[in-house]
Amino acid sequence: MFGKRILLGITGGIAAYKIAYLIRYLKKEGAEVKCIMTPASCDFISPLVVSTLSQNPVAIEFWNKQTGVWMNHVELALWAELFVIAPATANTISKMANGGCDNLLLATYLSMKTKTVIAPAMDLDMYQHPTFKRNLAQLIEDGVFVIPATSGELASGLEGQGRMEEPEQILEFIKSKLEFSTALKNKKVLITAGPTYEAIDPVRFIGNHSSGKMGFELAKACLSQGYHVTLVSGPTNLELVHSNLELIKIESAEEMLSAVQSVWNQINIGIFAAAVADYRPNKKAEQKIKKSESEMTIALVKNPDILRWASDNRTNNQFVLGFALETNNSLENAFSKLYGKNLDLIVLNSLENKEAGFKKDTNKIVILDKQKTQIEFELKSKKEVAVDIINTIEKYLM
Ligand code: C5P
Numbered sequence: 570m571f572g573k574r575i576l577l578g579i580t581g582g583i584a585a586y587k588i589a590y591l592i593r594y595l596k597k598e599g600a601e602v603k604c605i606m607t608p609a610s611c612d613f614i615s616p617l618v619v620s621t622l623s624q625n626p627v628a629i630e631f632w633n634k635q636t637g638v639w640m641n642h643v644e645l646a647l648w649a650e651l652f653v654i655a656p657a658t659a660n661t662i663s664k665m666a667n668g669g670c671d672n673l674l675l676a677t678y679l680s681m682k683t684k685t686v687i688a689p690a691m692d693l694d695m696y697q698h699p700t701f702k703r704n705l706a707q708l709i710e711d712g713v714f715v716i717p718a719t720s721g722e723l724a725s726g727l728e729g730q731g732r733m734e735e736p737e738q739i740l741e742f743i744k745s746k747l748e749f750s751t752a753l754k755n756k757k758v759l760i761t762a763g764p765t766y767e768a769i770d771p772v773r774f775i776g777n778h779s780s781g782k783m784g785f786e787l788a789k790a791c792l793s794q795g796y797h798v799t800l801v802s803g804p805t806n807l808e809l810v811h812s813n814l815e816l817i818k819i820e821s822a823e824e825m826l827s828a829v830q831s832v833w834n835q836i837n838i839g840i841f842a843a844a845v846a847d848y849r850p851n852k853k854a855e856q857k858i859k860k861s862e863s864e865m866t867i868a869l870v871k872n873p874d875i876l877r878w879a880s881d882n883r884t885n886n887q888f889v890l891g892f893a894l895e896t897n898n899s900l901e902n903a904f905s906k907l908y909g910k911n912l913d914l915i916v917l918n919s920l921e922n923k924e925a926g927f928k929k930d931t932n933k934i935v936i937l938d939k940q941k942t943q944i945e946f947e948l949k950s951k952k953e954v955a956v957d958i959i960n961t962i963e964k965y966l967m
Contacts, residue, residue, distance in 0.1 A: 571599035573747055576649035578674045579619065581609025583724040584656040584690040584733035588614060591655065591736035592622040598740070603645065604628070605674045607661065631673055640673055646680035653743060654678070655716075656690035656733045659701050665713070666704035682793070686746060688716040688739055693729030710946070712960040716742050756837040758796045759829065760788050761875060763803035765822045767849035769867060770858045774820075779844035781805030783892075783932065786955035787840055788814065794959060799836070801828040803843060822846055822872035829875055838888045838962060841876040848872060880911040888966060890914045890958070903937055913965060914938055916958060936961050 575595055579585050595602050602623040606616060611629065620627045632639045646652070654661065654674070661674070665687075670676050678685060687708065695701055696718055709715060716739060720730045734742075762784020766774040785807045788800045792811045799815045803825065809816060817828045822845045833839070848869035858865075876891050883889055891912045893903040896919070903917040917935045933948040936958070946957050 570595070570744060570747065573600045574648055574650045575600050575602050575743065576645060576652045576677070577602055577604045577623070578652060578654035578657075578661075578677070579604060579606045579610045579614065580654065580656060580658045580661040580674065581607055581613060582656040582658045582690045582733070583613060585610050585613035587733065587736050588655060589618055589622055591739055592619065594736060594740045595743070596622065596624070598744075601625075603648065605645065605677055607672050607674050609658075628673055631676070642673055642676040643680045645677050646682060649681070650683055651743060651746060652678065652681050652683070652685040653688070653739070654685065655688035655739055657687035659689075659691045659695050659698075659704075662687065662689060662701065662708065663704045666707040666711075684712070684714060684746065686714045686716060686742065688733050689718050689731075690733035691718070691731050692723055692725050693727055693731045696729070696731040710957070712956065714742075714746065756796050757799065757835055758791045758838045758840065759799045759801065759832060759836040760784050760791070760840045761801045761825060761829065761843035761845075762788070763805040763807075764844050765803045765825055765846045765872075766820045767822065767846045767872070768820070768853040769850050770854035770856065772857050775846055775849065775869075776804075777844050777846065779803070779805075781807050782930065782951050783955070784840075784842040785809055786951045787842060787958060789952070790955040790959045794963075796838075799832050801825055801843070803845075822849065822875065826873045826875045826878060829879060833879055833882060836887060838966075839876075839879050839883075839890065840958075840962075841879070841889075841891045843875070844894070845875055846872055874910075876912075877910050883911075888913050888962060890916065890962060893917045894920060896920045900935075900937075900943070903935075904941070907937055907939060914961065934958070938965070 579588050592602055603625045604619045604623050605628045616627045628640045664675050665678055670679055716734045718730050719732045719734055721732045722728055723731050763781030764777045764779035766776045768774050781802055788798050788809060791798045792813055797813045801817045801819060804820060819825045819828050849872050851868045851870045880889050889912050891910055893906050893915050895902045899917055899919045903915050907915040915937050917937060918932055930950055931948055932951050932954045934946050934954055936944040
């Protein structure tokens with residue numbers, strides 16, 4: 570953990586006294602530690618202890634009343650490679666889940682660009698309360714990692730689940746999280762996006778309404794996590810430039826297939842979001858077709874299924890996610906594609922929702938896995954949906 574930058578958030582629970590040990594362990598491992606305390610936590614552990622052990626000033630208020638110096642939460646969030654909130658009280662978890670921002674710790678959480686880990690601690694009835702469970706579920710959906718509370722004797726004298734995990738175990742969790750995010754940085758993601766255009770003649774084609782927005786948002790979400798991305802896109806109005814991005818623009822399904830084939834063996838994660846035309850004209854006319862007869866027939870032949878090719882040629886280490894856009898029997902059809910195409914996950918978006926699908930900025934998805942788990946998400950912007958999808962893939966890879 571040498572040189573790793575850990576931001577430690579301490580909130581007001583009795584378990585705060587154990588954080589002194591966590592700071593010592595982190596320092597012993599060579600990590601840099603900065604701490605933010607909520608005002609309430611100062612009743613449980615002295616800021617002097619925290620600052621002495623972490624060898625850094627402790628941030629508590631938005632500004633230091635003695636010096637008038639402003640504490641820059643954005644800078645703290647940018648500095649951190651990982652934000653660990655331990656102990657995390659029911660109050661802080663509730664505010665995190667609902668966008669509350671009335672102290673420095675919460676403002677920093679809202680500014681975080683990397684991962685946040687929480688170690689909840691509270692009394693057993695609070696831990697089982699439906700409100701708390703709802704807030705915790707929300708944080709998990711938002712991509713926060715949770716170190717569950719353990720069972721045992723509690724400060725109230727009662728026994729049950731609610732004890733903060735021991736500092737040694739929190740340290741192990743932090744280590745595995747950091748190793749995982751370092752490993753991620755070397756991972757290569759392939760994303761297919763947009764429609765394909767199947768030429769009829771030099772000026773006409775068969776296409777569809779796909780805008781490519783979902784695929785491009787997925788590429789942006791991956792790039793902001795540090796992945797290397799190859800984005801194979803059909804015709805769209807979208808542009809994306811990034812030092813870790815290779816953008817391959819194609820028109821037809823056959824071109825998309827060869828682009829995918831050219832990189833597939835270097836790819837760790839394949840995300841197939843393109844709306845590939847199922848059929849193409851059996852031949853492209855050399856010249857613009859003149860109108861003559863009152864009726865005209867174009868013979869179509871089946872296009873290659875790019876996703877199927879990729880999953881037929883996958884190694885065990887490659888993770889494959891497909892999309893299903895369904896108008897009826899959505900779940901049933903999506904599950905049969907998940908099994909039929911041998912995918913790890915399938916993202917179902919149903920055209921039954923008016924705010925979801927082609928050309929829209931929002932999407933409503935359900936992610937399905939082979940164990941028949943269905944993870945349902947709210948209607949969200951495609952940007953947020955992309956983050957949900959990447960977070961879900963990461964959880965399956967861990
Ligand atoms: O079978 P269906 O077209 O509904 O499957 C959808 C999934 O398969 C999507 O992930 C889509 O990108 C992918 N696909 C593909 N090549 C095709 C057809 C679909 O990659 N020719």
